Amino acid sequence: MTRRALVGLGLPVVLIALWWFLSAGSTSFFWPPLSAIVAAFPRTWTADPILHDVLPSIARLTAGYLIALAVGVAAGTAIGSYRTLRALCEPVLEFLRAIPPPVLIPVIALFAGYTGATTKIVTIALGCLWPILLNTVEGVRSLDEVLRDTARSYRLGRLTTLRQVVLRGSSPRIAAGARQALSIGVILMVISELFGADRGLGAAVVQFQRGFAIPQMWTGIILLGLLGVALSGLFRLVEHRTLAWYRGLRQAEREV
Amino acid sequence: MSGPSPTRNPARRLAVAVAAALLVGACGSGGGPTSGGTTEVTVGVIPIVDVAPVYLGIKQGFFTAEGLDVKLETAQGGAAIVPGVVSGQYQFGFSNTTSLLLASSQGLPLEVVASGVASTGEQGEDFGGVIVRADSPIRSAADLAGKRVAVNTLKNINTTTVNQVVRDAGGDPSTIQYVELAFPDIVSAVAKGDVDAGQVVEPFLTIAASQDDRQVVSNYAGTDPGLTVGMYFASRSYTSQNPKAVASFTAAVNKSMEYATAHPDEARAILATYTKIDAAVQADLVLPKWPTTIDRGPVQRLADLAQQDGLITKQPNLDTLLP
Numbered sequence: 001m002t003r004r005a006l007v008g009l010g011l012p013v014v015l016i017a018l019w020w021f022l023s024a025g026s027t028s029f030f031w032p033p034l035s036a037i038v039a040a041f042p043r044t045w046t047a048d049p050i051l052h053d054v055l056p057s058i059a060r061l062t063a064g065y066l067i068a069l070a071v072g073v074a075a076g077t078a079i080g081s082y083r084t085l086r087a088l089c090e091p092v093l094e095f096l097r098a099i100p101p102p103v104l105i106p107v108i109a110l111f112a113g114y115t116g117a118t119t120k121i122v123t124i125a126l127g128c129l130w131p132i133l134l135n136t137v138e139g140v141r142s143l144d145e146v147l148r149d150t151a152r153s154y155r156l157g158r159l160t161t162l163r164q165v166v167l168r169g170s171s172p173r174i175a176a177g178a179r180q181a182l183s184i185g186v187i188l189m190v191i192s193e194l195f196g197a198d199r200g201l202g203a204a205v206v207q208f209q210r211g212f213a214i215p216q217m218w219t220g221i222i223l224l225g226l227l228g229v230a231l232s233g234l235f236r237l238v239e240h241r242t243l244a245w246y247r248g249l250r251q252a253e254r255e256v
Numbered sequence: 257m258s259g260p261s262p263t264r265n266p267a268r269r270l271a272v273a274v275a276a277a278l279l280v281g282a283c284g285s286g287g288g289p290t291s292g293g294t295t296e297v298t299v300g301v302i303p304i305v306d307v308a309p310v311y312l313g314i315k316q317g318f319f320t321a322e323g324l325d326v327k328l329e330t331a332q333g334g335a336a337i338v339p340g341v342v343s344g345q346y347q348f349g350f351s352n353t354t355s356l357l358l359a360s361s362q363g364l365p366l367e368v369v370a371s372g373v374a375s376t377g378e379q380g381e382d383f384g385g386v387i388v389r390a391d392s393p394i395r396s397a398a399d400l401a402g403k404r405v406a407v408n409t410l411k412n413i414n415t416t417t418v419n420q421v422v423r424d425a426g427g428d429p430s431t432i433q434y435v436e437l438a439f440p441d442i443v444s445a446v447a448k449g450d451v452d453a454g455q456v457v458e459p460f461l462t463i464a465a466s467q468d469d470r471q472v473v474s475n476y477a478g479t480d481p482g483l484t485v486g487m488y489f490a491s492r493s494y495t496s497q498n499p500k501a502v503a504s505f506t507a508a509v510n511k512s513m514e515y516a517t518a519h520p521d522e523a524r525a526i527l528a529t530y531t532k533i534d535a536a537v538q539a540d541l542v543l544p545k546w547p548t549t550i551d552r553g554p555v556q557r558l559a560d561l562a563q564q565d566g567l568i569t570k571q572p573n574l575d576t577l578l579p
Contacts, residue, residue, distance in 0.1 A: 029364055030339055106441060114445035115404065115435045196437050196445075198410060203436070207411055210335040210355070211567060212362040 032215045037222070040215040045223065049204060054223070057201040060117055061189040064124025068181060072129050073174060076136025077166060086137070097134070101127040102191050109196060120192035120200075127188040128181035135177025139170025172246050175239050182235055186228050201227075294325045295501045299488075300337035300346040303330045303530050305383065305458050306373040306486050307350055309546050312519075312526045313512025322504035330530070333409065338364065341491050347498075348505055352486045354413035357559050360572035365492035368578050369502055370509040372488050374545040374554075375474070377481030382474035383544040384457040384485070386418060387446055387464045394453055397473040401427035403452035406435045406442040413485065414455045414475070416561040421478035443467070458541040459533050466537070479561070480554040487550065492576075506579075513546035550578055 020034045045054070079086050079093075101123050108126070112118040147169060151161045167174075190202030205220035301307045310328065313319055319326045331337045334351030338359050341349040350372055359366055376382045386405070388394045394403065400422050407414040419429035437445055442454035443464050455475060456464060465471070476483045488509055495502050516523040520543055527533050533541075555574060562568050 029342060029362075109441070109450075110444070110448075114406075114437055114441060114448065114450040196435055196441070198433070198435050203410075210333075210358075210409065211411060212335075212338070212359045212364060214362070 029212075030214055032218065036215045037218040041219050041222075044208075044216045044219045052199045053204045054201050056117075056199060057189055057193065058227070060120050060192070060200075061124060061185050063117075064121045064188070065128050065181065065185045067121070067125040068128035068132055068185075069178060071125070072132030072177070072181075073136050073167070076133045076174075077140050077162070077170075079133075080137040080140025080170070081166070086141070093130075093134070097130045101188055105192065105195050114196045116196075119196065120189075123192040124185050124188045128185045131177040131180035131184065132174065133177075135173045135180075136170060139173025140166055142173075143169045168245075171243060175243060179235060179239075182231055183228070186224070186231065190224065294320070294323050295498075295504070296325045296327065297347040297501065297505065298327045298329055298345070300329050300331050300340045300349040302333055302337070302350060305527065305531075305541065306544060308523045308526050308543075309512040309516035310350075310509065311530055312516050312523055313508055315526065316512070316515060318511045318515070319505075319508045322508040324501070324504050324508060334359075338366070341366070341489065341494075344491070344494070347494055347501070348488055348490050350486060350488050352413045353484050353555055353558050354416060354562055354567070356487060356489060356577065357555075357562055357572050358412075358568060360577045361562075361568040361570055366489050366577060367492050367495045368487045368489045368550065369495065370488040370506045371484060371513070371547050371550045372486035374485060374547050375476035375479075375481065375483040376542065376545050377477050377483075379474050379477055380471055381542055382477040383461070383542050384414075384455065384476045385461055385471045385474040386421075386453050386455050387443070387461065387469040388453045388472055389446055389449065390468045390470055392452065392470065394472055396425055397421045397478070398425035398427035400432060400453055400472070401429065402431040404433045404435060404450075406437045406445055406451040406454035408437070408439050408442065408455075410434055410436045411565070411567050413558065416558065416565050416567065417475040417479040417483070418455055419565055420561055421473050421475050424478065425473075443469075458544075459527075459531075459537045462537045462541040463534075465540075480557050482547075482551050483554045483558070484547075484550060485544070510548040513548055517546050552578060 016034075023031065023033045024035065026033050079089050104126065105119065105123055108122050109119045112122050143166060147165055148161070151165045156164070189200075190205070193200035193202035194206060201220065201224060205217055205224070208214070208217035208220060299310065301310065310326075314326055314328070329340075329346065331340065334349075334355030337346065337349040337351050338355065340346040342364060348369065356366060356368065373383075375384075386397070386400065394400060400418070405418065407418070409415075415434055419432070422429040422432065435445075435451055437451075437454075439456050439460045442451070442456050443460055445451045446454045446464070446469060447467060453472065461471065476485055488505075490502060490505075523543060524538050524541075527538055528535075552574060555578065559568075559571055559574070563571060
């Protein structure tokens with residue numbers, strides 16, 4: 001475990017060292033030395049911006065992501081379970097999926113308001129929805145028919161079947177979709193703040209750029225990257241626990 | 257590579273060069289003379305009413321007469337044009353005055369080469385102003401205190417000038433909650449009631465008026481009757497290496513602005529070639545002033561306001577920024 005952690009840290013350390021030394025004597029205004037960026041970090045991200053920019057952004061991301069997860073799994077399970085429903089919905093889903101949420105922001109704003117959190121949360125939820133929804137549909141559809149029949153012959157209730165058979169059986173696919181949705185969510189968190197915002201991590205980065213505070217701009221970009229790493233780690237932790245049975249199953253299959 | 261001189265270490269120099277190239281896409285041709293004795297220059301502009309004289313001047317041949325072959329490239333705003341000018345992608349650029357002051361204050365080596373656009377100085381008859389819905393309780397600049405006001409860029413010329421007219425009217429500008437939206441969205445957001453007021457420039461003032469919106473205050477004219485809202489600029493390395501091209505550009509821009517001032521109908525007509533403006537709006541909109549001289553007073557005033565509102569911590573050096 002410690003060896004794996006060391007290997008995982010190896011490349012970032014090498015890259016950071018390269019960046020540090022190659023940029024050390026840089027006089028380019030838009031490409032300041034990494035030392036200047038690091039020095040700007042504590043000055044830039046004090047209590048006020050963390051409270052009013054970073055945390056609201058993370059809160060909106062969390063809200064949008066969880067909405068997408070709930071709607072995506074619920075709708076995906078329904079669509080995946082009934083062939084007629086699937087045939088009805090498929091073309092519409094493909095159509096909606098092809099529209100990038102950023103172009104919808106002004107349209108969403110017409111309904112949800114130009115300012116405030118609603119439009120931003122809806123934008124994030126809409127972008128995160130598709131990978132979760134489509135993966136859930138596939139996961140539910142590819143469930144073994146024998147499993148469903150067994151559940152029926154054992155007279156498992158509908159709810160028990162749904163929880164223990166359908167959702168559990170398709171959870172590896174759902175997890176794959178949820179992982180994709182996470183990275184999309186971070187991107188949309190930033191994009192949604194370029195419109196009708198005054199505070200937020202994405203809005204802050206753009207304002208630094210416009211005010212020609214370039215080292216501060218880089219600190220914001222690095223912070224976004226760190227946020228992505230942290231979220232990915234958190235996701236892995238949750239996945240590790242919820243899919244423990246699946247890992248055990250795979251392990252057993254490999255040993256046979 | 258025309259840009260800041262990297263260090264003598266070749267590896268480092270390569271890294272900086274690669275980084276700079278990645279950052280700006282490509283390095284420009286540097287505006288060298290071409291066959292036929294003309295100099296090719298690329299100018300970064302924002303497709304708004306302000307730069308109509310340049311489009312008109314190219315059509316009238318003022319730039320060719322000065323030996324310049326001008327290529328215009330449109331960008332979103334000063335924040336995008338300034339890096340383009342510094343990297344040599346553009347030889348000249350247009351930006352609002354406050355953005356130039358911010359860049360100078362941060363130590364970017366820029367030099368203004370020509371005036372760009374200025375307030376008409378008339379309250380209610382300027383090319384920029386604050387709009388509210390017809391039924392809004394906001395009657396004067398002082399009423400904007402404590403309200404939600406939309407601007408196209410936070411912490412820039414529009415917030416500092418709106419703050420100033422509110423301050424002058426006896427209101428407390430620190431209570432205004434600014435929200436950033438693009439100009440077309442500001443008109444919709446005001447109509448919808450999402451924001452209490454919005455600061456827009458032409459043609460959106462005229463569009464808003466056609467939707468029965470009211471103008472509360474002209475924030476540029478109210479800040480200074482001769483407010484220099486935007487200017488044309490170049491990087492200091494370009495101006496020191498190409499004094500002749502800069503002199504030609506300045507002369508051609510000034511001639512274009514004089515022509516546009518004398519022929520407002522032609523200035524209106526040229527708008528249709530680079531913007532999507534409705535014909536009725538085009539006939540009604542208030543044209544800005546296009547002065548050929550740069551008045552230092554209003555520029556200093558904008559710098560003072562930027563410092564007062566905390567956009568900059570130290571004053572830019574106007575001696576090196578202005579010609």
